[in-house]
Amino acid sequence: xxxxxxxxxxxxxxxxxRPGLELVQIVDAALPVARITADVLAQDSKELPLLEEFVxxxxxxxxxxxxxxxxxxxxxxxxxxxxxxxxxxSDDLRWSRPAGDTGQTRNLRLTDKGHLTAQKAAAVAPxxxxxxxIFDQMLWKGAPYDRRTTIPRGQAEESGMITLPVARSxxxxxxxxxxxxLTALLREQGITDREVLQVKSITQAKAxxxxxxxxxxxxxxxxxxxxxxxxxxxELSKAHELALIGHGGAKALNITVxxxxxxxxxxPDLEKARIPLEEVTQHRAEQAAFQLGSQPxxxxxxxxLRPQADEIRAIGVFEHPDILDEALSQARRRLLIIxxxxxxxxxxxxxxxxxxxxxxxxVKVDIAYGYEENDTxxxxxxxxxxxxxxxxxxxxxxxxxxKATHAKVLVxxxxxxxxxxxxxxxxxxxxxxxxxxxxxxxxxxxxxxxxYDRYLALIADQRR
Numbered sequence: 001x002x003x004x005x006x007x008x009x010x011x012x013x014x015x016x017x018r019p020g021l022e023l024v025q026i027v028d029a030a031l032p033v034a035r036i037t038a039d040v041l042a043q044d045s046k047e048l049p050l051l052e053e054f055v056x057x058x059x060x061x062x063x064x065x066x067x068x069x070x071x072x073x074x075x076x077x078x079x080x081x082x083x084x085x086x087x088x089x090s091d092d093l094r095w096s097r098p099a100g101d102t103g104q105t106r107n108l109r110l111t112d113k114g115h116l117t118a119q120k121a122a123a124v125a126p127x128x129x130x131x132x133x134i135f136d137q138m139l140w141k142g143a144p145y146d147r148r149t150t151i152p153r154g155q156a157e158e159s160g161m162i163t164l165p166v167a168r169s170x171x172x173x174x175x176x177x178x179x180x181x182l183t184a185l186l187r188e189q190g191i192t193d194r195e196v197l198q199v200k201s202i203t204q205a206k207a208x209x210x211x212x213x214x215x216x217x218x219x220x221x222x223x224x225x226x227x228x229x230x231x232x233x234x235e236l237s238k239a240h241e242l243a244l245i246g247h248g249g250a251k252a253l254n255i256t257v258x259x260x261x262x263x264x265x266x267x268p269d270l271e272k273a274r275i276p277l278e279e280v281t282q283h284r285a286e287q288a289a290f291q292l293g294s295q296p297x298x299x300x301x302x303x304x305l306r307p308q309a310d311e312i313r314a315i316g317v318f319e320h321p322d323i324l325d326e327a328l329s330q331a332r333r334r335l336l337i338i339x340x341x342x343x344x345x346x347x348x349x350x351x352x353x354x355x356x357x358x359x360x361x362x363v364k365v366d367i368a369y370g371y372e373e374n375d376t377x378x379x380x381x382x383x384x385x386x387x388x389x390x391x392x393x394x395x396x397x398x399x400x401x402x403k404a405t406h407a408k409v410l411v412x413x414x415x416x417x418x419x420x421x422x423x424x425x426x427x428x429x430x431x432x433x434x435x436x437x438x439x440x441x442x443x444x445x446x447x448x449x450x451x452y453d454r455y456l457a458l459i460a461d462q463r464r
Contacts, residue, residue: 018229022219024218026190026318031212031213032209037130039203043127052092057116064109066080083453095108138166140364145233148210164230214254217255253432256433274313275314277315314440320439331413335364338409343382346426359393365393367400371405377431407458408420408439411451414445
C-alpha cells in the first residue's frame, strides 16, 4: 500500500468540503509572523486556593474567629466555615483557647504545617520576566505557533512560496499584545500555572520570519469562482480565510485557474485497459483513510488496483509528486525525467540528496529540459545544482538542455508516466495559473523499455 505525502492527505481530507467546488491545487504559502519578546509582570499560580490562603493569613495575623474572618472578607460565614473545615482536614488549622480563659471561647490557630503553608503562599509574588511569542501579522495578534517551525522570509521567497498579506505595515506597538491575550496563549500552549498581570513593553526581532502554511485552491466548473482555504498546522483556519477575503482573496494573490490541458493519449490498446481517474481517486481515498487511522469502507488495508506487473491507470494532480518521490527513492536501474522547466522549489537539498543516493547505487539517470531559447521560467540556480551533480557522476548522470520540448515524461525501472504535469516546476512558478493535471501510469517492462529508448533518442536529437 502506498505512503501518502502530506499534500495528498490534505487533498483527501478537504477535497469534498466545499459543495459545488473542486479542489484543483495545494500551494505552499508563507504567513508573515514576527518573533517578539514581551517584558511582562507575571505570577505563577498558587497550589492553595485563594480563599484558603486568605483564611490562613488572617489567622496568622490574629483574626482567629470565623465571624471575624467572614467580616474582613465580606463573605457569608457559611462559606468561611466550609473553608475552615477543609483546612482542619488538611492539618493546617486547629482550635485553641487563650491562656487563662475559663469560658467556652475557642480560637483558630495555625498548626506547624499551617505556618509553612501560609509562608509558602505569601512567598509567591509577581515577578518581572521575558515571555517569547510569535505574532501573527495577518490577524495582527499573538498566536500559539511553535517558534521552531518558522523560517526566514528570504528562504520562503527562494522556495517560491506565496506570501500572504499583513493586516498593517510597520512595527508592533506595545499595546498590540495584552496581558489577557498572553495568558490565553500560555493556556493554549499547555502552560496553566502562569498568569500575565501586565505587559510592560515588547521587543520585535529585526529579522523577518514566516510560518509555512498551505493554500487550498477551489473552483467551480467554469473556473470563474475561486475560493482559497488556509491550512495551518494541518487544519483549516476560518479566521485567516476571512482575512484573506478582506484583502481581495485569490485576486490579491494573482491566483487564477485555467481549464485542464489535454491529457496525452496512450496507444488504443492501453487506453482501453486504462483505469479511469474517478476509480483511482476513490481507491486512493480509501487507502489514505486507512493511513490516517480512519475506518475504511472495507476491512483491512485496501488491495492494490491491479497486480504490479501489469498496471495501466490514471493519475491525478495530487498523486504526481508522490510518484516523483517514489522514483527518486526507489528506482533501481534507471530514471529518466523530461520537463520543460526547472524550478528551485523542486530542486531542493532533499531532491538532490535522493537523486545522488540513486546514483551511488548505480542507477542510470537522464534529466532533460528546455522550452525555448530565452527561457525565463527556468531557475538558473536549479540548473547549476543539477549540472554540478552531473559533473560528479559523468558515467551515470546525463543532464541535457533541449532545443524545445513539450514532453512531460517520467520513466523509472518498469514504470512509464506520460502526463501534462511539469515534473520539475510544479512549485515556485510566479505564474499562479493552476490546472487539474491528469496523466497515465503504465507499469510494464516492455512498454517502459520502448518509451525509455524513444525518449533517449528524442534527447539526443533535440540536444542544444
